[in-house]
Amino acid sequence: MNSARRTGDRHALRDYALFAAFVAPNLLLLLLFVYRPLVQGVWLSFFSWDLISPDWEWVGLDNYREYLTDSASHYILRNTLIFSVGTVIGSMSLGLGLALLLNLPLRGREVVRTILFTPYVISGAAIGVVWLFIFDPRLGLLAALLAKVGLPSPDWFNDPNWAMPMVIIAYVWKNLGYTVVVFLAGLQSIPGDLYEAARVDGAGSWSRLRHVTLPMLSPVTLFLLVTNTLSSVQAFDMIRVMTQGGPLEATKTMNYQLYEEGFVRFHVGTASTIATLLFLLLLATTLLQLRTMERRVHYS
Amino acid sequence: MHHTQFSNMGRRRFIGFAGASLAGAALIGCTGGSKTSAPAASNTSGSAGTAAAPAASVKPASEITFWSAAPASSKAVDEELVKRFQAKFPDIKVKYEVQGSNYAELSDKLAASIAAKTAPDVAMLSDVWWFKYAAAKQTVPVDDLLKHPLLKEAGFDQADYVDSLMKDYQFNGKQWGMPYARSTPLFYYNKSVWQAAGLPDRGPKTWSEMDEWATKIMPKMGAGKFAFTNGKGSSYIAWTFHAVIWQFGGHYSDEKFNLLMNSPEGIAAGNYVRDQIFKMKYANVTSASETDDFVAGQTASIISSTGGLKGILDRSKGKFEVGTAFLPEAKQFGCPTGGAGLSIMSSSSPEKQLAAALFIAFATSPENTAYYSQNTGYMPVRKSAATGPMAEFFKTNPQFKTAVDQLAKTQPQESARVWIPGGDAIIGTGLERMVLKNEDPKDVWPDVIKQLEKEAAPIKKQIGLS
Structure with a gap:
C-alpha cells in the first residue's frame, strides 16, 4: 500500500516535470512579451512622461482623474461604444446569414468562401485606401452607383453623422470573412440526424433553424461575440487611413485617442491610462458576456 | 457524460482565455515597447546635453543611417542624391531607409527607435515634429557642426540658404535642422x-x-x-x-x-x-x-x-x-512655409554627426536641391539655385517659377501649430x-x-x- 503510493507519487512527479517541460518555453515567452509589458503599461499610467526624454514624474492617479473628468473622453467613449456595437452586430448578423447560405449545397461555394475570407488577411491600411476611393462622394464608386438610381451620395467624410457608419461598413466588410468561417465550421459540426429527427417531427425550415441550428450554434456564437467585441475595440489602421478620427472627432475611438495621446501629443501617461481603462472595460465586458450568455449556451 | 462535461469546461476556458488574451493585447500593443527602453533615453540624452561641437580633429564616421518619409513619392530622388554622395564621399556609406509613408509615421518610428536605442543619424522631421525632438534634446543644433573645416572644403555656404526656410528650424538662437523637402x-x-x-x-x-x-x-x-x-x-x-x-x-x-x-x-x-x-x-x-x-x-x-x-x-x-x-x-x-527638414540625432557619435552634417550639406547643394525640386515640386532651398540650375527648367515649367518667386515672401509658421x-x-x-x-x-x-x-x-x- 505504502510502496504503491510512493510509486504513484513518483508517477505524479514525473508527470508534473513533463508538464512543466512542455509549458515552460511558452510560459516564459508569455511572461516576457505579454505579461511583463502589460504590467509595465499599467505602471506607466501613474507617470507623466513624454516618450522621448529621460524626465519621468510620478503623478499618482492624476492621469485617471483628468481623463475621466474630461468631457472629450466621454464623447470618445460614446464613439467607441457605437463603433463596437455597430461592427459586432453587423459582422454577426451578416456573418450568420452568409454562413447559412454557404452551407447549402450550391455550386462554386468554395470559391465564394475563399473570396469572402480574403479581406480578413489583407492589411487594414490597404483596405482603407480602397474604401477611401469607394466612398468619395464626388469621384467614388459608390457615388457613381447611387447616381445610377438617382440618389445623391452622403457626404461620408465631412458629415459627422455619416463618417461613423462609413468606417463601420468598411470594418465589417474586412472582418466578415472570419465570422463566416467560424459560423460555417459550427454549422458543419451539427449532426445531420438532428435535422432528420426534426423533419420527421414535422418541423419546417424556419422551425429547424430556430430549434436546431441556432441552439446548436450557441457556443460558436458566444465565442464570436467575445472575440468580435474585443477586436472591434482595437480597430485602428482603417480609422487612421480613412478619417484620422475626424470629421470633428466623430470617428475618434479610445484606441485612436490612445495613439494620438502617445505619439502625437507625447503624453505616454495618458495613453497608458487609456490602455488600462480599455483593458478593464474589455475584461468586464467579456466577463459579463460569458456570465449572461453562458446559461443560454447549449454545448452538445 | 463525463466526456461532455470535460469538453464543456474546455470550451469555456478556451473562450475565457481567448477573451483575456485579446483584451490584454490591446494594452500591450500600445504601450509594450515604451517603458522597456526608457533607460536608453536617459543614456542618450545625458550625452546630448553635454555634446560639444566636434573639434577639427574629428573624422567623419564611415557609415550613417538616413531616415526619410519619401514625401510625394520621392524615394527614387532621395536615392539618386545618396548615390551622388557616395560617388563624392566613397568612405562614408549612407544607409538610406524609408520609414513610414508620411511625416507622422516617421515620427512614430523615430520615437520608438530612440527608446530602443536604434535611432538613425539623420532623420526627416517636418514642420510640426522637429520642435518636440529638439525640446527633448533628441536632436542637436547643427550650428557648430556646420563650421567644421571639412564642410568649408566641400563648399558649404550657409548664407546661400533661403532665409524663411532656415528660420523655421531656429529656436533659442540655434539651428535645429536644415531645410530639405520644403514646400509652401x-x-x-x-x-x-x-x-x-x-x-x-x-x-x-x-x-x-x-x-x-x-x-x-x-x-x-x-x-x-x-x-x-x-x-x-x-x-x-x-x-x-x-x-x-x-x-x-x-x-x-x-x-x-x-x-x-x-x-x-x-x-x-x-x-x-x-x-x-x-x-x-x-x-x-x-x-x-x-x-x-x-x-x-x-x-x-x-x-x-x-x-x-x-x-x-x-x-x-x-x-x-x-x-x-x-x-x-x-x-x-x-x-507660410511647410514640409520637412533634416535633423541630426543626439544619440549619434560626434563622428557620425559630422558625417551626417556633410551629407545634409551635400544633399542641399545648389545642384542637388535643384534636382530634388525639379523632380518633386519641393522648393529649392538655396538662393543661388533659382538663378543657376533652375533657370533653364523655369523656361519649360513656368508653374515652378511662380512657386519659387513666392518663396521669397513667405514666413515661418507660428508656435501654436508647429511647436x-x-x-x-x-x-x-x-x-x-x-x-x-x-x-x-x-x-x-x-x-x-x-x-x-x-x-x-x-x-x-x-x-x-x-
Missing part, C-alpha cells in the same frame, strides 16, 4: 475654366477679386462642382489657413506661446472662410484630397502644397492646363467647426485656445519657459 501653399487654377469664364490668365490678386470671379466661374462648373476647394480639416486646413489669418492681419500665436487667434482679425479670417462656403457658396471642403478633386475637374481652383506640383502637372496632362499663382491677399500678403505637439490637429478641428458646421469663430477660438494652452504647458516647462 500655392494657388492652382484650371486655365480652361478661367478662359471659359472670361477671366485673365492669372490668379486673383485679392480675395475680393476671387469672390467676384467666382460668380463667373460657378456657372461654368455645373451642379455639385465648385470654384474653390479647401484641403481636409484633419490634416491640412490649419496650414493653409495660417496664410489666411496672416492675410487678414491676425496671428495664431507668438514665440512665447501666447495664443492670439481670438482677435478681431482672427475672427474676420474665420468668418471669411465660412462665408465662401455658406454665404457665397462657391467653395467647399474636399472629402479625400483637394488635388484629386482639382485634377478630376470637380473644382476650378485650390490652395495646395507646392510638394504636389509635379503630380498635379503630370496627372492633368491632356485634360487641361494648370496655372499657378501667389496666394490671394486680404489686408496684406501672407504665406505645440498636436497643435495642428487641435486648430484643424476648430476650423472644421467653422467650415463644416458653420460655427462662429467667436465661439470656436476660445475652445481651441483652451485646448492649446493645456497642450502647451508641458512643452513650455520642458524648454524652461514657465
